[in-house]
Structures are given as structure tokens and as C-alpha cells.
Amino acid sequence: MKAICFYFQIHQPFRLKRYRFFDIGNDHYYYDDFANDDIITRIAHRSYIPAAESLLRMIEASKGKFKCAISVTGTALEQFEQYVPEFIDLLKKLAETGCVEFLAETYAHSLSSLADPDEFINQVKVHDEKIKELFGQTPKVLRNTELIYSDELAPLIQSMGYKGVITEGAKHILGWKSPNYIYSAASAPKLKILLKNDKLSDDISDRFSNTSWEDYPLTADKYIDWIASTPQEEQIINLFMNLEVFGDFQPRETGIFQFLEALPRFAEERGIDFWTPTTAVTKLKPVAELSILHPISWADEARDTSAWLGNQLQNEAFQKLYSVSERVRLCQDRRLKQDWYYLQAADHFFYMSTKNMHDGSVHSQFSPYDTPFDAFTNYMNVLADFIVRVEEQYPMSIDNEELSSLLTTIRNQEREIEVLNKEAESMRKNIEHFNEEHLLREKAAEEAAAKKAAKPRKPKAPKAAAEKPAKAEPAKAEPAEPKAE
Incomplete structure (x- = not known):
């Protein structure tokens, strides 16, 4: 097949x-x-x-x-x-x-x-x-x-x-x-x-x-x-x-x-x-x-x-872009992160290709620029502004070693937070389970009590009056026999 x-x-x-x-x-x-x-x-x-x-x-x-x-x-x-x-x-x-x-x-x-x-x-x-x-x-x-x-x-x-x-x-x-x-x-x-x-x-x-x-x-x-x-x-x-x-x-x-x-x-x-x-x-x-x-x-x-990545223009732009990748991932600026994605598109580097510049190659057909050098200049101007915005968040004065240490600390904290969140979630589930069991027991006890209260009682038979024993009458003393004279 x-x-x-x-x-x-x-x-x-x-x-x-x-x-x-x-x-x-x-x-x-x-x-x-x-x-x-x-x-x-x-x-x-x-x-x-x-x-x-x-x-x-x-x-x-x-x-x-x-x-x-x-x-x-x-x-x-x-x-x-x-x-x-x-x-x-x-x-x-x-x-x-x-x-x-x-x-x-x-x-x-x-x-x-x-x-x-x-x-x-x-x-x-x-x-x-x-x-x-x-x-x-x-x-x-x-x-x-x-x-x-x-x-x-x-x-x-x-x-x-x-x-x-x-x-x-x-x-x-x-x-x-x-x-x-x-x-x-x-x-x-x-x-x-x-x-x-x-x-x-x-x-x-x-x-x-x-x-x-x-x-x-x-x-x-x-x-x-x-x-x-x-x-x-x-x-x-x-x-x-x-x-x-x-x-x-x-x-x-x-x-x-x-x-x-x-x-x-x-x-x-x-x-x-x-x-x-x-x-x-x-x-x-x-x-x-x-x-x-x-x-x-x-x-x-x-x-x-x-x-x-076939010429010097492309490689310079590529290295400049990814030189700030760690800093961008650290920031919380939504607009900055969106621009970071859009500027990474491979198309921007494709437009800078100098392969067969003058023979109508596929590179020139798809490019909105007149020349690869125009594409490079325009992209680098945009990238320069982008990097200025990144530096405002995390200045370049922070060297790579210090940044790496900071990232390691942040990642360790993230892992610790994740572990604590898991423990908290487990404890929450245990508490919920305990509360559910407790409520079930209380409910069961209440239902049992309600059933007992609702059960009709049989009328008690009257007890027969206990006959009091007749009082023994004191024995009458018999007359003493006359003493013989």
C-alpha cells in the first residue's frame, strides 16, 4: 500500500x-x-x-x-x-x-x-x-x-x-x-x-x-x-x-x-x-x-x-537581534514582546540576501525593497529603536555574567514557586476532601436523627396494678390455760 x-x-x-x-x-x-x-x-x-x-x-x-x-x-x-x-x-x-x-x-x-x-x-x-x-x-x-x-x-x-x-x-x-x-x-x-x-x-x-x-x-x-x-x-x-x-x-x-x-x-x-x-x-x-x-x-x-545567513549584512542583523533575547524574555512589556516576535520573522533576513541580485531571483521577487542594502538599513534602524526600548527595561550595563546569574535566580524562584503551588494545591484538595467527608458525616448523623425522630412510637400497654400483699393480721393470743390450783 x-x-x-x-x-x-x-x-x-x-x-x-x-x-x-x-x-x-x-x-x-x-x-x-x-x-x-x-x-x-x-x-x-x-x-x-x-x-x-x-x-x-x-x-x-x-x-x-x-x-x-x-x-x-x-x-x-x-x-x-x-x-x-x-x-x-x-x-x-x-x-x-x-x-x-x-x-x-x-x-x-x-x-x-x-x-x-x-x-x-x-x-x-x-x-x-x-x-x-x-x-x-x-x-x-x-x-x-x-x-x-x-x-x-x-x-x-x-x-x-x-x-x-x-x-x-x-x-x-x-x-x-x-x-x-x-x-x-x-x-x-x-x-x-x-x-x-x-x-x-x-x-x-x-x-x-x-x-x-x-x-x-x-x-x-x-x-x-x-x-x-x-x-x-x-x-x-x-x-x-x-x-x-x-x-x-x-x-x-x-x-x-x-x-x-x-x-x-x-x-x-x-x-x-x-x-x-x-x-x-x-x-x-x-x-x-x-x-x-x-x-x-x-x-x-x-x-x-x-x-x-549567507552574507555579512544578514549575520550582523541576526547577531544584533539575538544579543538581547535574554533581556526580552525577562521583561513583562506586552508590546515589546510582540515586536520581538515580529522582528524575528525570517523574511526580514531573506530580503537582505545578495544572491543573484540582478537576475530576478526569488529573493528580489518577494522583497518590498529596491535592494538588499535598503532592506538592511531599514531593519537596522527599527532594531536600533527596539534595542533602546529593551535597554530601558534591562540596561546593557548589566553584563552577561550578571544577567545569567539573575536569570538563574529567577528560574530557581520560578521552580520553587511551582513546587509551593503544587504543595498548596495538594493541601487545598486534602482540605476539601476532609471538609467533604466531615459534611457527609454530619449529614448522615442528621439524617439518622431525623429518621429516629420521625419514627412513630407504639403506645405502651398499661401496667397491671400490682396487688398489694394483704397485711398479715397479728395473731391473736390464745387464752392461757387456767393454772391448776
Whole structure:
């Protein structure tokens, strides 16, 4: 039995407005609300909404046999709630079918896994809480930002309780191996790895409407035939892509929605199932361990992290941002923490990429800036103001050693408070239990007394009058005999 595992990514960052040097210290609002509203509303109506409606029709037409996974960032969810709430309703309908699994990821689509494990754990936890709140699911499989993964991350992901992780089936990692199997992490053997089938995924996301492609036009029956023709022992075909592929990267006029909706029918004819990532890692056993020494991603030909950290500009901004992470976590300023999340989005670093600057690369296509240097300058101006606000809370005069000691004290106090709270809760429950037992005993005693009082008494029979014994009359003295004379 062969199965297809579809995963769709949804992400939109909070884009920054033009922020000048002279704004530092004077303007603490960093975002281009007009652009954010315009972009997410336009993409939602052109892509997200019709794609979600297609998924609902596929589930209904297949009577629940079609299944897939969706990963949506916290920053995207916030914008949907603000600008396109009808899409949130569609996502809820998908969740209610029981055929769509929501994955875990960083709330802000950040690169925190490469810089700060504590921040990574915190963001994934906050994201899980958001998914639970909106869709009633607790994610069991993690999808890190841009499918970033390495051996160093695996033990951390496993310790967080996830059954599996999905990442790129990069050729330089797999070599002769196939991505169409489940693997286990070399550094955390209990963690299972799902690998993107790069060719079959890109056939849809990149080549579907390319008229110069030798396999154009791509039809649903042809595509399913390709999957069915893979070796029998290869049981899982992982198709990972952005949901924007449907209607945005590949416009409606190309027939992309008809192609998508036809897949379940042809898959059923060929005996191919659709599984969610959790089903895949539950049903299938790993065929081998997979070691990935250096972080990989699904971006660019290199499939590494150079799309975000490949030049001096990006690394300077990245290091400057995470230099204040400990201080931000200490503060209680809600607005500051919100800005901290929004400024961590990987998109800001992506716009600074100098890769193929002048050949219309994907980096320049998605950037709102004229050049990577404009992106760097604007971001660093915003970051400078942000750091000023952080310093007002925790000055930089506190060195790292002192800050570390302070953090250790705070964490110890938090643990102590947690223990005391647990003890207090236990004592409260014991007192409640004692009071309940006491009340039950009192109630039982009152009921017993009431029953006794209400019980009718039998009339007492009159006692027979005790006959008084007759008084013995004194014996009469008999006359003495006359004395003889």
C-alpha cells in the first residue's frame, strides 16, 4: 500500500514601514499596516480561500479518504484574524472534518532554532497554544521554519514531545537513498523524519504551468501514474509546498485547482491512500538512521541556510537581534514582546540576501525593497529603536555574567514557586476532601436523627396494678390455760 502525505505551508510576516534614522527614539510603531492588509487580503482571496474550499470539496467527495496537513504561522493567523476572518472560519471547518492535521512550528516563522534554543522552545509552545485555541488540536509533528533541520536540533525536538519532524529530502544528504521512506534521527533515534520528495513537489509548485517543460501539461492521472510507478517498497510520497502555489504561484487560469481536486479520484483507482504526517510516523517503521550534520532547508539550490545567513549584512542583523533575547524574555512589556516576535520573522533576513541580485531571483521577487542594502538599513534602524526600548527595561550595563546569574535566580524562584503551588494545591484538595467527608458525616448523623425522630412510637400497654400483699393480721393470743390450783 502506497500513500501520499500532503503538507501545505501558510505564512505572512508583518512587513515594516519605511523607518528613517531620525525615527529612532521617537516612533515605536514599525509596521506598514496598509501593505499588510492589502497583501494578505489579496492573496487570501486569490489563493488561500479557494484552495481551502477545494480541500473541503476533496474531503467531502472522497468521503474522508483525502487527508492532508497544514502549517500556519502565528503571525499569519494574527493577520487573518484582523483582516480576513472568513479564512479562519474555513480553517476551522477543515479541522472539524478530522481529515486535516495542523503542525507545530515557530510562532513568528523565526530562525531561533539556529541561535537560541530557549526562544525556539518558547515560540513553538506559544504556537501550539494558538493552534489548540483556534482549531482544538495539539500538534504531534513539527515543521521548523523553512524546513530547517540538523542533528543538533533532533534531541531538542524529541524532548519537546513530538513524534516526528518534516524536512527537505536534500540530494547532498540522501545520496543514493530515497526520500520515500521514514527515517529516524541519528542523534535522537525515537524521532522520525519525513522527507520532502523534491521532484514531485516541484512538479506542481514550480513546473505546472511551464509550457517549455517536457512533461507539460501535467494532468492528475499522469501525476498519480508517476507516484504509482515508484518502487513498491517505497510507501510514502511526501509532497510539501506553500498553499500559495494554488491560485497565486500557479494562477487559477492554469487549471491548478481542477488538477488538485482530481487527485483523490485517480489515487483511489490506483490503490493509493492519503495520510497525515502523524499517521505516517505512527504506521511506518524507520528503514535507517539519517545524520544531518549541518542545517538544511528547502530554500534555493543549496538547500542550506544561506538564503537568510549567507552574507555579512544578514549575520550582523541576526547577531544584533539575538544579543538581547535574554533581556526580552525577562521583561513583562506586552508590546515589546510582540515586536520581538515580529522582528524575528525570517523574511526580514531573506530580503537582505545578495544572491543573484540582478537576475530576478526569488529573493528580489518577494522583497518590498529596491535592494538588499535598503532592506538592511531599514531593519537596522527599527532594531536600533527596539534595542533602546529593551535597554530601558534591562540596561546593557548589566553584563552577561550578571544577567545569567539573575536569570538563574529567577528560574530557581520560578521552580520553587511551582513546587509551593503544587504543595498548596495538594493541601487545598486534602482540605476539601476532609471538609467533604466531615459534611457527609454530619449529614448522615442528621439524617439518622431525623429518621429516629420521625419514627412513630407504639403506645405502651398499661401496667397491671400490682396487688398489694394483704397485711398479715397479728395473731391473736390464745387464752392461757387456767393454772391448776
